[in-house]
């Protein structure tokens with residue numbers, strides 16, 4: 001780890017005393033009147049009942065009376081290239097996309113890309129997210145931010161960075177955030193390129209998406225062959241990295257799982273064969289695969305009127321198919337005990353960088369989760385899926401002090417998560433967190449949630 005002199009921040013040790021501790025287990029355990037001690041190294045030193053936990057003199061004392069603390073949120077599916085406001089419809093066309101892609105990939109565009117990514121990461125942090133995985137970047141801007149945060153040059157969430165995703169020529173994500181490969185060998189080399197740039201995760205576009213579709217029922221048609229995806233998985237797994245696949249149809253999910261991907265992003269209806277493949281996947285890095293549904297990305301396109309979304313009638317119909325499939329698949333995975341993680345697909349249309357909590361609310365409303373199970377998914381389950389369970393995902397001695405302090409019990413109202421009182425990332429407190437919000441988007445989301 002590089003430390004530039006004068007830039008490293010020393011953490012003041014602190015005690016959060018007399019706080020209600022939301023454990024983050026699936027059963028919804030809350031331990032009353034607890035004290036959490038955080039050391040200068042940014043890790044949790046002790047979590048125990050306040051009456052038996054003296055606070056050393058040199059520790060800053062924070063009175064948590066009446067407040068709740070829980071593990072910081074983990075968002076397993078983010079992009080950093082936009083704040084989530086819908087694009088001008090002229091720019092949402094294939095030609096507009098090529099113009100934007102050419103701009104952001106040029107030397108002139110690079111400072112802009114870096115600035116937007118930095119702002120996105122800050123917004124995620126201010127909204128209580130202390131770990132993110134990016135799944136499709138313009139270049140290696142997320143890798144650079146990860147290193148700056150790890151070197152204490154800035155405060156931010158732990159970043160697992162993917163770099164650009166793997167697609168077929170003109171496939172999903174191309175040309176903005178993809179390396180386009182025609183053959184297994186080309187995609188293998190692209191995967192190596194990403195690994196040489198220091199990425200933590202690999203992303204594949206296994207199928208098309210809603211906004212690519214020109215034909216009814218074709219939103220998730222398979223784009224990449226099993227052989228091509230297997231070449232990518234081989235390279236990634238050899239480097240110890242997990243692979244995520246964008247897959248929005250049952251056939252796409254099947255091919256991706258057979259190739260060995262570790263997480264299915266978005267998903268579809270899941271039959272018994274697919275559930276079994278998730279549970280026991282011999283080609284996956286750890287012998288199983290998980291589902292990260294991202295209802296937040298599908299819900300607005302399906303629930304907002306077309307005047308608001310600006311999508312075509314066919315895209316609207318396909319988005320209904322995709323959202324129904326996603327909800328159905330999430331329910332089936334949840335019922336079968338398959339790990340289901342939390343991701344929102346930030347930077348997509350209407351998916352802001354600060355609304356991670358809404359994914360929890362969507363899982364409760366549509367997919368049969370209890371609030372405790374949704375919080376569990378966003379913390380411990382996500383940490384396990386992303387291979388960071390040893391350092392985060394729960395408030396335990398020796399783990400990073402990644403936590404959110406709230407004015408009310410989130411198990412009683414998940415909306416409390418929208419306004420954290422304090423966010424702590426690896427021991428760095430963010431006092432008075434306040435993400436910049438888009439009131440119009442929030443109003444549309446609130447209304448749609450009421451209506452559906």
Ligand SMILES: [Zn+2]
Pocket residue numbers: 077078079135136345
């Ligand atoms: Zn995505």
